[in-house]
Amino acid sequence: MMHFHTTWIGLLATLPSALGFWPIYYTKSSSPYRNDAPTVQVETLFQFPNNGSWIDNLALRSDGSILLTRLDTPEVWSIDATTGHATLVHSFANATSCFGISEIDDDVFAVVVGNFSTKTYKPTPGSFTVQQLDFNNFQATADEQETQKASVSHIAALPEAQALNGMTSFTKESHLVLIADSPNGVAWKLNTQTGEYSIALNDTSMLPAEGQPLPLGVNGLKMVDNYIYYSSTTRMQFGRVKVDQDATPVSDYQIIASGFLPDNMDVASDGTAYIATDPQNSVVRITPFGQISLVAGGQLSTQMPGPTSCRLSADGKTLYVGTSGGQVAPVLGKFMEPGKVVKITLE
Template sequence: MALFSVVFAMTVLSPTRTSSSLVPGPLNTNLQTVHQFPDFTWMENMAVRKNGQILGTDLSAGKFYLVDPQNPNLEPPVLAQFPDGSCVLGIAEVQEDVFYTQTIFGDGYTFNFQPNTSAFWEVDMRKYSEKSLATVRKITDLPAVGLPNGMTLLSKDEGTVLIADSTRGLIWRVNVHTGTSEVVFDDPLLKPISGAEPSFGVNGVRIVDSLLYFTSYNQALIASLPISHEGRPTGPATVISSDVPTADDFAVDGHGNIWLTENVQNTLVRVSPNGQVQTIAGGPNSTDLIGPVSAAFGRGYDDRDTLYISTDGLTFSASGKILTSNGKIAAIDTKHLCED
């Protein structure tokens, strides 16, 4: 999530790349639009179903959409509508076609959120069809969570996920069956920077092979942490790169490369395991990816090398007025870009 997009001061305050870690990007990324949403649609996060369809969370209107890359011209149906005033954020699949998400009351476009209103929800698609909607139920309120953001599966068997708390700079574990929650990781690398606008720390989170990867928005970093089956640290965190300004959500491929969205930079980068940063698509002066927010790989044989990217679509006038806010889901075939 990168609500900094709505703050006009971003043109002055957002960090820029300062080190020599950036390497030249590819000449052709084959970036394609899967679906372009109308104005005032902020595609905050995604999860890819086993059948290749994409669940997208609309932060701006409190909705879940279902996008089919095989039928991009079809109008995506609304799977779930959350209470009026809800902003929908991270998403994770715990059992096949059973997804979990989190909400907070507020307005993302005005950067105004109500404290103590975070909640945790289940969206069950096991009986979903054209004639039957997904089943939605609230699991629990999360009043102690400041701003719930990225989410990742911890244990399918135990029914646990980890969520990033961007304003408090914490990692929480939530049990989807009982609704219980507790802090499992608290570290300076997670903390927002005092005086930054907005003051956001940890943002995206992903678990791969007992490593928790996480970004920090204010600290412009991507790091990894060895964890136990309970989500607690078993060793120190390692900063992979501290040169990813406005680092948002990301995906990790089978080679350990991190495909990371830099929201205010309008850029998708690839961070290698040794910390090299390569621009893959977009750029500060590009309109190819306006406000990239999240990234996820396909799950099937035909699309396992396809990286899907969601965007908020925000552009501004010279005075800071929002001109467009039409997010989209895009796709890149990474097969010819992957170099181990």
């Protein structure tokens, strides 16, 4: 049960993250950040029909269409960024959920697949794998094309992982992706050609915060200019670390901003980050110097309940946001809606 007060919120009943499985505490009932872009245009591009639909992560194809993964069912969908038309790309067998997604080659994407319950908010450790979706030269029968829009193949299983979450591609030449393992508080390095994997990033700032009923540490990841940017949810931190060509850290881990509930995010080429804050129902902008400002939404706003992920368009003028519909923390303890993709025009 959640108790709402005039200016303070007590214990959040469920996890504020894309994986969403553990209670944590937070304070302000409305955003403490000034909105530096009050004229942004916010509109719903696409929305699923039923409550319980939960978008976890987003990726963009070269044609501008949006790929989304669902947490409540093991599906990847494609959304036309102009018309909002939605198409099921693939439904994975022997799994319940899809998580991180990242382009690893031209129109080829890696997807995290595993077992997670949106009823109990618990994952099944050891169930997580990385699969490949290839949109190039896809051939299928008419029946197959009704349910599948890309060739699917297995990349690797990571049985040591407790719960894989956000993912980012390193470089196409390296064939490496980095994947957050939120309960373990580490990021795995996976070679998508060989299937070899190992722990690449491991720092106190990525560990779940102490004193939480269940742990959730590192969540979202993004590679920009030899830096891996990361969100750490229960620690309420956003940071980065410089890495070499093998994704090995070559600098100290740097905390850029703190004091909010970061989920998945995107980072522009200049280091400006856009981060979804699931139970705070908002998207925030963080400058490379750590200044935080509100882009859209707010704790008491129904504009985009439960934002889980952000993705910038290639020109940086549009931000796409996926939501859980407020399942983690209904607005004012009551309002929920189906998951949706929100289009925010920044300029």
